[in-house]
Structures are given as C-alpha cells and as structure tokens.
Amino acid sequence: MTDLTIHPIGERALTGSVPVPSDKSIGHRALLFSALCNGKSRVSGFSFSADNVSTADALRAMGVRIETTGKSELTVEGVGLHGLRAPDKVLDCGNSGTTMRLITGILAAQPFASKLVGDHSLMKRPMMRIVGPLRARGARIEGAPHPTRANDITAPLEIAGLREDEYLGPLEYESPVSSAQIKSAILLSGLFAHGATHFKEPSLSRDHTERLLSALGVPLRTVGTMVELDPAGWGGQMPALDIEIVGDISAAAFLLVAAQIVPGSRVVTRAVGTNPTRTGLLEILRDMGAGISVEAQGERAGEPIADIHAWTQPLRAGSIGGETVARAIDEIPIACALAARASGTTTIRDAEELRVKESDRIATMATVLRAFGVRCEELPDGLTIEGKEGPLEPADIDSRGDHRIAMTATVLGLLGRAPTKVRDVDCISTSFPRFVGTLRGLGATLDVT
Numbered sequence: 001m002t003d004l005t006i007h008p009i010g011e012r013a014l015t016g017s018v019p020v021p022s023d024k025s026i027g028h029r030a031l032l033f034s035a036l037c038n039g040k041s042r043v044s045g046f047s048f049s050a051d052n053v054s055t056a057d058a059l060r061a062m063g064v065r066i067e068t069t070g071k072s073e074l075t076v077e078g079v080g081l082h083g084l085r086a087p088d089k090v091l092d093c094g095n096s097g098t099t100m101r102l103i104t105g106i107l108a109a110q111p112f113a114s115k116l117v118g119d120h121s122l123m124k125r126p127m128m129r130i131v132g133p134l135r136a137r138g139a140r141i142e143g144a145p146h147p148t149r150a151n152d153i154t155a156p157l158e159i160a161g162l163r164e165d166e167y168l169g170p171l172e173y174e175s176p177v178s179s180a181q182i183k184s185a186i187l188l189s190g191l192f193a194h195g196a197t198h199f200k201e202p203s204l205s206r207d208h209t210e211r212l213l214s215a216l217g218v219p220l221r222t223v224g225t226m227v228e229l230d231p232a233g234w235g236g237q238m239p240a241l242d243i244e245i246v247g248d249i250s251a252a253a254f255l256l257v258a259a260q261i262v263p264g265s266r267v268v269t270r271a272v273g274t275n276p277t278r279t280g281l282l283e284i285l286r287d288m289g290a291g292i293s294v295e296a297q298g299e300r301a302g303e304p305i306a307d308i309h310a311w312t313q314p315l316r317a318g319s320i321g322g323e324t325v326a327r328a329i330d331e332i333p334i335a336c337a338l339a340a341r342a343s344g345t346t347t348i349r350d351a352e353e354l355r356v357k358e359s360d361r362i363a364t365m366a367t368v369l370r371a372f373g374v375r376c377e378e379l380p381d382g383l384t385i386e387g388k389e390g391p392l393e394p395a396d397i398d399s400r401g402d403h404r405i406a407m408t409a410t411v412l413g414l415l416g417r418a419p420t421k422v423r424d425v426d427c428i429s430t431s432f433p434r435f436v437g438t439l440r441g442l443g444a445t446l447d448v449t
C-alpha cells in the first residue's frame, strides 16, 4: 500500500501549463462502442487509467482484440453488435462503477450468461438502479441483497443468457436520479431491443453516450432531459471509430482548485473537455470569485475542448446545489477544498448521490476537513463548510481507497503547517495515473513511500 507525504508549499506557488489525463467517461465509451462496431477502431490520447483498463480487460475476456499500439494509443477490433462471445472468466470491474453498469446494459441482451464482480468498494455500490429497468424490459439479472439499502442489490451480478425465443422489449423509464451510468446502461441495452427506448432524468447528466452513439449513426433523439432510441429501420451496424479523447475536466479540477488555494499560483490545464454537462465546477469557481478563464480550442471527436487558466483570487463562500451538482458530481470533494479556503460558510445540497460513490463522499469529506482543522457539518444531502484562514492542521488521512478523496486531501495538504500524510493512494491511478508527477512539475514537494 502506498502513502504520500505532502510538504507544506510555504511561500512557493504552483506554476505551469500541463496536460491532464484523458477523460475517463469518454474512454469507457470509446472502448465499449468500438468493440460493438464493425471494423478496426483507433483510440488515441488514451491515458490508461485503471478504470478504463478494467473496461478493456472485460471486453478482452469476451473475445475483443484490443492492442496497445503506442504510449497513448489503442486499436480495438470491433466484433459487431452480435459478435461478443461468452466470457472465459468472471468479469472483474475493479473499482469502476461505470464499467459494471454500462457493461451490464450490453450483457443483459446477450445469448450467454455472465457474472460481474468488483473490488471491495464496488461490491457495496447499489445496482438496482440499472437492474430494475433492465428487468422491466426482459433481462434476467440477480444480485446480492444490499447490506444497508432496503430493496437494493449489489454485485456479484449474475446475468442469464437470453434463450432463442427471448428478447429485450421496449422500455419507457423515468429515473429518479440524474445518472449517466443508468442512462447509458439503458441506451446500450436499447441497441439490442425489439422496440424503442425512452429514458428521462430529472436534469441532464453527462451526454457522452448520446454524442458518440449519434456520431456512429444510431437513431437517437434528445428532447430536454429525455432521450429516445428507436432502432426500427436502423441496420444495426456501427462503423469503426477514430477517436482522440479530450482531457478530463474531473482530473483538471484538482489542479484548478489547487491554483486557487495556494497563494500566487498560476496554472493552465490544456485541451480539457468542456462539454456543458461536465462544467458545473467552472460555474462554482466563478460564483466563489476564483480566477478562471476558459480559452476555447475547438472540438475533438464531437466534444468541445479548452485551455483553462486558473490563478489565485480571494474566494467567497458559495451555495452549491440544484442541477449544477449533476454537472459537477465528481468534483464536489475538491469543491469542498475550495470552500475550506473561502471566506464565510459554503453550503452544498442536493448531493446525496455522493453517498454511493467509491466511498460515502459526504462522510469521508467531513472527516478529511475536520482532520485539517476545518469546521464543517454533515447534512443528509451535502455539507456546510466554514472557510479557514492561515495554515491548516497537519493531517493524517486515510483515503478509504477513494481516488477523489486521496487527491483532494493531497491538495489541502499543500497548505499544512507541517507535512500531511495521505494513506493508501494507489487508488489515484483509477483516474489520474500521473497526478503526483504533475503536481511536482507545478512546484509541490511530495514523497511517495
């Protein structure tokens, strides 16, 4: 198990212009969709986050040839919509909720049985959110009873193969939560269904699935927060992809916030995806007075990109809630670090989904903030956080195996009165394999032990 020691940044600042890893959400989709295409796809700008590697490995186990052809490039030999073969083993999705939920949407429609497991954290995450609607269209999926959530289930998920006379039917589903994982699982199952799929969510979650599937010629229609997939008249074939993946705004977030809270900093994150369904943090930063400017750099594979410039400015408390939360769902932990340095008390609401991520991110962040001497209160659906001036208490943090918690604690540790320890940081490779090197390059002193 690897630990990090973060030395106080003192009078120094963070400066530099850096790339960020490829977008993890788009990486999963690029792999999954190119596996179902006809022909050889090229995926470039790929940074091999552990979660994306879990998706690649699951596909390989179903007969998809995926080859690493460069430092950040893969080729995927698509097997077509109906070309997957029965996995030669139990599919281990590691720490990746996106892998498990999206693949289940595909496996629900296959003529073979499969079983999905994950690491300690993933085995506790709720799965009825996808299993319920998939069962409603004819899938046969069983899980284990959830230890704390009534009427919910967890992995292992056992998915029965469809018999020759069975098929998935049409589905109209209104999800109680905004979730791109639920939406994508349902849409993927809809590729194989007899009849149309209608999915509606309270506010729009990330729409990478819709963008990519539309680009592949899948008949999708979006009206507000409703998306419809009607395969009638569609040939069921997708051409091979050639996709260069944009930088991950959810990874850039740690550097953009670090530049706000380490005095005198000036940081640029380059070629970051700025899809409006992902930019909630940029709005939170602006509302709280942060120094931030977004220089658009055009589009890459149907996704807008920009260089994002961040510099230190005095921060004021914010009020974070409503639909912004869905567009900043993975950035709320690092937004807590921002709040910890803003003048006044920040309130975060409508974020109950954080309780079912890699850790209970509301409870974990409350523990982390208190360890640094920041006063906060846990709410059922968020937190209140009182900004604190001056050096933070030197903390000893257990990441609980949650990459976003490990990175948030590392950023806060730069402001410690003495070195901070963050324990169990291997999880950082889940989404940002070069995080430590990138922070060092910007001027931070970190020891890996």
Ligand SMILES: O=C(O)C1=C[C@@H](OP(=O)(O)O)[C@@H](O)[C@H](O)C1
Residues within 6 Å of the ligand: 024, 025, 026, 028, 098, 178, 179, 180, 181, 182, 184, 205, 206, 329, 330, 353
């Ligand atoms: O679809 C995706 O790629 C993701 C959707 C979000 O999860 P939910 O759909 O559960 O909100 C997000 O938290 C996760 O990191 C990635």
Ligand SMILES: C=C(OP(=O)(O)O)C(=O)O
Residues within 6 Å of the ligand: 051, 095, 096, 097, 098, 099, 330, 357, 358, 404, 431
């Ligand atoms: C929640 C996350 O990912 P997943 O749901 O794919 O595990 C995340 O990366 O913060």
